[in-house]
Amino acid sequence: MTEPKAKAAFGKLEIATGAAILIWQGAKWLIPDSVVAPLAAIAGFCLSIATLLRWTRRLVRQSIWRLRNRLLMSYLFIAVVPVLLLGILGVLGAWILSGQVAVYMVSQAFNQDVEILKAAGRRALTPSTDGARLIQFVSGRFPGMEAVISTGEVLTRYPAESTLMHPKQPVTGVVLKGESLYGCVHLVHGARKITLLAPITKQYLQSLVPNLGEITLIDFTDQDPGAGRRFRLRSVDSAPTDILSTRAVAPAVNFADFQILWGMPMTMTDWEKPEAEGRAVLGVHTRISQVFRVIFSQKADWDQPWLIYFFYGVALTFLVVELIALGIGVAITRTMTRAVHFLHESTERVQAGDFTYRIPVKGNDQLADLGHRYNSMVENLERLLKVAKEKERLQADLDIAKEVQEQLYPRSVPRVEGLEITAKLNPAKSVSGDYYDYQRIDDQRVMIAIGDVAGKGISAALLMANVQSAMRAQLQGKTDVCTATVVSQINKHLQANTTVEKYSTFFFSVWNESSGELLSTNAGHLPPILLRNGEAIRLDVNGMVVGVFAHAEYGESRIRLEKGDLLVLYTDGITEPENEYGEMFGEDRLIETVQRIASKPGREILDDVFAAVEHWTYSPDSADDMTMVLVRRT
Numbered sequence: 001m002t003e004p005k006a007k008a009a010f011g012k013l014e015i016a017t018g019a020a021i022l023i024w025q026g027a028k029w030l031i032p033d034s035v036v037a038p039l040a041a042i043a044g045f046c047l048s049i050a051t052l053l054r055w056t057r058r059l060v061r062q063s064i065w066r067l068r069n070r071l072l073m074s075y076l077f078i079a080v081v082p083v084l085l086l087g088i089l090g091v092l093g094a095w096i097l098s099g100q101v102a103v104y105m106v107s108q109a110f111n112q113d114v115e116i117l118k119a120a121g122r123r124a125l126t127p128s129t130d131g132a133r134l135i136q137f138v139s140g141r142f143p144g145m146e147a148v149i150s151t152g153e154v155l156t157r158y159p160a161e162s163t164l165m166h167p168k169q170p171v172t173g174v175v176l177k178g179e180s181l182y183g184c185v186h187l188v189h190g191a192r193k194i195t196l197l198a199p200i201t202k203q204y205l206q207s208l209v210p211n212l213g214e215i216t217l218i219d220f221t222d223q224d225p226g227a228g229r230r231f232r233l234r235s236v237d238s239a240p241t242d243i244l245s246t247r248a249v250a251p252a253v254n255f256a257d258f259q260i261l262w263g264m265p266m267t268m269t270d271w272e273k274p275e276a277e278g279r280a281v282l283g284v285h286t287r288i289s290q291v292f293r294v295i296f297s298q299k300a301d302w303d304q305p306w307l308i309y310f311f312y313g314v315a316l317t318f319l320v321v322e323l324i325a326l327g328i329g330v331a332i333t334r335t336m337t338r339a340v341h342f343l344h345e346s347t348e349r350v351q352a353g354d355f356t357y358r359i360p361v362k363g364n365d366q367l368a369d370l371g372h373r374y375n376s377m378v379e380n381l382e383r384l385l386k387v388a389k390e391k392e393r394l395q396a397d398l399d400i401a402k403e404v405q406e407q408l409y410p411r412s413v414p415r416v417e418g419l420e421i422t423a424k425l426n427p428a429k430s431v432s433g434d435y436y437d438y439q440r441i442d443d444q445r446v447m448i449a450i451g452d453v454a455g456k457g458i459s460a461a462l463l464m465a466n467v468q469s470a471m472r473a474q475l476q477g478k479t480d481v482c483t484a485t486v487v488s489q490i491n492k493h494l495q496a497n498t499t500v501e502k503y504s505t506f507f508f509s510v511w512n513e514s515s516g517e518l519l520s521t522n523a524g525h526l527p528p529i530l531l532r533n534g535e536a537i538r539l540d541v542n543g544m545v546v547g548v549f550a551h552a553e554y555g556e557s558r559i560r561l562e563k564g565d566l567l568v569l570y571t572d573g574i575t576e577p578e579n580e581y582g583e584m585f586g587e588d589r590l591i592e593t594v595q596r597i598a599s600k601p602g603r604e605i606l607d608d609v610f611a612a613v614e615h616w617t618y619s620p621d622s623a624d625d626m627t628m629v630l631v632r633r634t
Helices: 012-030 036-063 067-124 131-138 202-208 288-296 306-351 366-408 457-475 483-497 586-596 602-617
Strands: 146-151 154-158 172-177 180-189 192-199 214-219 259-270 277-287 419-426 434-440 445-453 504-512 517-523 529-532 535-538 557-560 566-570 626-633
Touching (some): 012 036, 067 131, 067 172, 067 192, 067 277, 067 288, 202 214, 214 259, 306 366, 366 457, 419 434, 419 445, 434 457, 434 626, 445 566, 445 626, 457 483, 457 504, 483 504, 483 517, 529 586, 566 586, 586 602
Parallel strands (some): 172 259
Antiparallel strands (some): 146 154, 180 192, 259 277, 419 626, 517 557, 529 535, 566 626
């Protein structure tokens, strides 16, 4: 089987898709206002999707037809894809974790500053504390901070020119006042109140976690896309529209040092409407390496970053191990696909009739053993093919020999007044070593003969033809025939022209129509049986088989055939077949069978006798040639 070729490019689905697209384009130009164009567009889209799916399926099937491609595809999904997904997951996890850690550190630093403001406010509310001096001390951490302290009707502000008033409701956290964001703390202790308001500037945000990157707090309350932000960070070194710049983002350490843009929502209160809460986002623009530097800056010297180098070393080790595993997998795959490829190539050559190709075998594993066994199988097939061809040749020769032998048997029964001759031969193989013949010698005499050559097959058939040619040569041109002389001449001919182990039994007889006498010579053949008035009479044997001794002598026997007599001539293929118990059919059973059906026509007697022998052996194929000739005096 060869690699499958792509199917016909244009099937019914492809033709329907093209027709729908043509109808859609034609309707757009000819009848743009009709419903035909949109319907054709929908149909074309659906059919295009179906066509794409069909061709994708075809390409996938064709690409994975080879076992090598199929295994590589399996390794891709089993090994490469999971590793790639794990790598993506690791990078994505590092990116998410770094962003989350960054905003967490910023929010924690901001919350700590709020707690500092709360602690300063509580201390300032204590009567024994100089609140103005304390606030002046804290303002060093919060540049531009404003404060107002009230004791009854007395208001103390810091700085003195500040116009800050207490909020309408207690507020703590991020507040929006005007267009700026502030960190606010409002505390009440009895009759004393304090409000601290620290502006959230660019410098302040960057100071929360130094060297982390760009930090910004963005207001999203009642955002109007057309008007831009409704606040402005009070920073002298940033533009009014600058939200997250890259000024504080460090250069990438390596290709995997991605930028991180992360944020965390924070609750925000409007100074003018304390009852309404808004949303602000604490944003951080940094890199993974910057986050690691901040995390490890207090516990390790970043100038000697052994931990990150250790991580890179482990990652590189994993990559090398993965590449080695992939190489081993590809090598193992090649051993399997190589064996299958050679098997496929060999089967194609064997299918084409080439049995000389052998699979190259390497190694000592199961695949190598399979290759050796396959090569051995091909060698056996080659030998069997040669045997089969030789058998076909021999069978052809046998068929020719069979046709030739059939020409040797008498084609028609001579018409003889008062005599009826019927014969039947069932060869054990294509050709037979049994022989029967009958022909007229002159107006008054008829020759009848039967023989059984030793052996079967071609050699026996050739010897049988030799017997026939010798016998007919003896009869050629003779009017006075002596059966003993004819048999003696046949014996001398066979003994001189054949090997010692080649011999034949032979019965030769001449019937005289005027006298009714049968003159016969039996050379070692089974004695013919004469049935007369229901009684069986065995004829004489007049000598040994022909073809063994050149000087063997043969006699003659005479018997007069009376009206109603039935002479049975047969070979040992009739009497010697055995049943499952080793018992032969035998002459007695033959006589009983013929006596029982003697009144039937000759052809029916022959068929019944042959059927009886087959039934006796329970085998439709006889082990020996079966021949029988019936001579009935009428």
